Amino acid sequence: MRTTINLPGVSALLAGSLLLAASAANAASKKMEEPKIDFDKVQIETLQIRPNIFMLSGAGSNMAVQIGHDGILVVDTLYPQLAQKALAAIRKLSDKPIRYIVNTNYRLDHVGGNATIRRAGSTISGGNVAFDISDASQGAAIVSFEKVLMHLSAPTGKKAELPPEAWPTSTYFQGGKDLYFNDEAVRIYHVPAAATDADSIVFFRKSDVIAVGDVYQATTYPDIDLASGGSLQGFIKAETRIIDMMVAKYGESGGTLLIPGHGRAVEMGDIVWYREMLAIVRKRIQALIDKGMTLKQVLADKPTRDYDARYAAKSGPGTTENFVTMVYKSLVTAKAADKKKMTSGSKKTEE
Secondary structure (H helix, E strand, O other): OOOOOOOOHHHHHHHHHHHHHHHHHHHHHHOOOOOOOOHHHOOOEEEEEEOOEEEEEOOOOOEEEEEEOOEEEEEOOOOHHHHHHHHHHHHHHOOOOEEEEEOOOOOHHHHOOHHHHHHOOEOOOOOOOOOOHHHOOEEOEEEEEHHHHHHHHOOOOOOOOOOHHHOOOEEEOOOEEEEEOOOOEEEEEEOOOOOOOOOEEEEEOOOOEEEEEEEEEOOOOOOOOHHHOOOHHHHHHHHHHHHHHOOEOOOOOOEOEEEEEEOOOEOHHHHHHHHHHHHHHHHHHHHHHHOOOOHHHHHHHOOOOOOHHHHOOOOOOOOHHHHHHHHHHHHHHHHHHHHHHHHHHHHHHHO
């Protein structure tokens, strides 16, 4: 049941904040729910992006796979029901050992196959071993930003219902993490408060390919989870950072390529257009909020009407209603936070 609060001016901002708070717990509990997919019918498709970089796709997120003489590095692992199919697709490409799994976030379609694919690999070991030394090389290393581990191992609310063997084994807590693998620098960067509070992007520097997880989606409006620390502004900043890392091939198709969380591989022009869409929609909805409009009134105004044909999903987070609601709540929350800071600053000055 939907509750609409029709209050003018500043009260509308407070109403939006209350709606956001009321939905937070519900959103968190639904985060790891599986969609209605007939996994038996899903086929894993493989696309060669560069000589040693491949994109695997089926249902849910895309996977990136780097192959070389050192072994195999995998970015994200699909749903658990697709893990064996994904592993079979990897084995069609190479029988080298799987050494690393990198998770770009903690959503089920990105981490669900961790345990299966980890067991099929072996770690390049060089550190301390807490148990029997014979266990040192068992399974591929799982790398992520530390909050992925926090979400997956949380006792309540955000738990992914995945076994401990599916949790990250190597985390970083600020900035990023660098690997040198298959004669290539692999740079893993954290992008704060983007789709979630735990997003990473993975830059294969020599191949000039970036796997960006859910920080860019080629198919629909973005899935930004406000209840788990994501934000519209953080998402746009992440898009800007990715664009700054890319180099277009002048006058023709090519240059740096992106493997998005969902949809086809893309070039610089695609993400520039996407970022522009987000900035324009943000400006439009902010103008409506400044006029004192409620969420219901903003939805009725259809501020995304010229983008819906390209980006609106028929269901899920990427629908027009969900996207506009997310933008509205994100802006209302940011405005309330700014007002609180200003009030706090004024009180300190008076003191």
